[in-house]
Amino acid sequence: MTRQKGRREENREARRATIVRLARDAFLQQGYAATSMSTIAGRLGGSKGTLWAYFPSKEDLFAAVLDDLTVNFRDNLEDALRPGRDCRTTLSDFAERFLHKIVDPHILGMHRLIVGEGGRFPEIGRIFYERGPKQVVERLSNYLHERMEAGDLRADDPQHAARNLIQLTQVAQSLRLWGVMDTPTPEMLQAHAADAVGVFMRAYAA
Known part of the structure; x- marks a missing residue:
């Protein structure tokens, strides 16, 4: 039987997907060196702490x-x-x-x-x-x-x-x-x- 995801888990997965998409665009547009965690956090509209909670x-x-x-x-x-x-x-x-x-x-x-x-x-x-x-x-x-x-x-x-x-x-x-x-x-x-x-x-x- 497939386990149904709760609202919190769905929100977390959606947030993670958004981070990955924003990071992909940043890497491709600016390069690896020029893209920092701060850059991606700024695009996300949150703190670096929020970003690090998903990716260390x-x-x-x-x-x-x-x-x-x-x-x-x-x-x-x-x-x-x-x-x-x-x-x-x-x-x-x-x-x-x-x-x-x-x-x-x-x-x-x-x-x-x-x-x-x-x-x-x-x-x-x-x-x-x-x-x-x-x-x-x-x-x-x-x-x-x-x-x-x-x-x-x-x-x-x-x-x-x-x-x-x-x-x-x-x-x-x-x-x-x-x-x-x-x-x-x-x-x-x-x-x-x-x-x-x-x-x-x-x-x-x-």
């Missing part, structure tokens, strides 16, 4: 922002890699969903932030890796391992194979980050995903 440090708040940006994608990823379909169809679905996510303006902004400030604040790179790329590689490599065991793909290091597919797919994101590609249409993303999976399947065909 800026690192914890940054991690919450990344979780908020990626939680729906992780669920989406599970659906893309669901069993019952042929390998190429599954990987094409994964690549297309992955592309839609990584060219999202918020994700592009976060990549720019990590690259621009990660040298001075290496903790943000580690937080980003744990919340995003690491989980994507692990889930995809688990699927590829299953397909290798089933004989659909040739035997190889599944994590290495997962990284290869991800790197093939990320070319479109790089072009967006460099400013040499306009906002891609769904048709463009679908075609790029198909190309990436085509190269991958030629390399790893059983």
Whole structure:
């Protein structure tokens, strides 16, 4: 039986979501270094004590922002890699969903932030890796391992194979980050995903 939330718990969750949204906007607009807990408390309209009651440090708040940006994608990823379909169809679905996510303006902004400030604040790179790329590689490599065991793909290091597919797919994101590609249409993303999976399947065909 699902437990019903009380009004106080609902209010606390709503307050937390507001803090995360305000922090996301502050980080993306001002950068990590220029965004302080005082800045976010000012946007929230409360004291730093109120903010610290939810997040004891800026690192914890940054991690919450990344979780908020990626939680729906992780669920989406599970659906893309669901069993019952042929390998190429599954990987094409994964690549297309992955592309839609990584060219999202918020994700592009976060990549720019990590690259621009990660040298001075290496903790943000580690937080980003744990919340995003690491989980994507692990889930995809688990699927590829299953397909290798089933004989659909040739035997190889599944994590290495997962990284290869991800790197093939990320070319479109790089072009967006460099400013040499306009906002891609769904048709463009679908075609790029198909190309990436085509190269991958030629390399790893059983």
